[in-house]
Amino acid sequence: MENNELIIHKLNRIEKHIFGLKAILNVEELSDYTGFKKSYIYKLVHTNSIPFSKPSGKILFFERKKIDEWLLKNSHKSNDEIQQEAIEFSLRKK
Template identity: 75%
Template sequence: MENELILNKLNRIEKFIFGLKNILNVEEFCEYTGFEKSFIYKLVHQGKIPYSKPNGKVLFFERKKYDDWLLRNSHIILAEIN
C-alpha cells in the first residue's frame, strides 16, 4: 500500500514537470495530449500539426503551439452568449 502511494506521488510530480517543459518529444507529446503515437505520426505525415525535425529523424513539438492548436475550435456556451 505504501509503495502505491509513493508511485502515485511520483506520477503526479512527473506530470507537473511535463507542464514546465516547452519542447516535447513524441512520447512526452503522447502523454501530454492523450493521443496514440500512431495518430501523432499520422497527423505529422498529413501536415496537420506543426513539428520540428532538426536532425532529420527525431520529432519535437512546441507545447505552446499545441495548447493553441488543441483549443482552436472551441465552442461558445449559452451562458457566454447571454
C-alpha cells in the first residue's frame, strides 16, 4: 500500500505543477495553486480584492499572471537588499 500512496502523492504534485502552467484557472485550480480555501477565494471575489473574470455571469476564472502579480504586491525587501541599496546610494552621492 505504501507504494500506491507514494504514486498518488507524486501524481498530485504533478497535477499541482500543471495548474501552475495553465494561463486561466477556475476556483478549484486556484485553490490548489495558491493553497487558499475555496471559501476564502469566494470572499476575495465578493469584496473585489482579487482579479477575476466572470464571462458567462456564473463561472469564475482567474488569469494566472494577474494572480501572481496580486500575490506579490506589497512585497517587503530583505535586510540584505536594503543594505545593498544603502551602499549603492552612498556610493552614488560621492
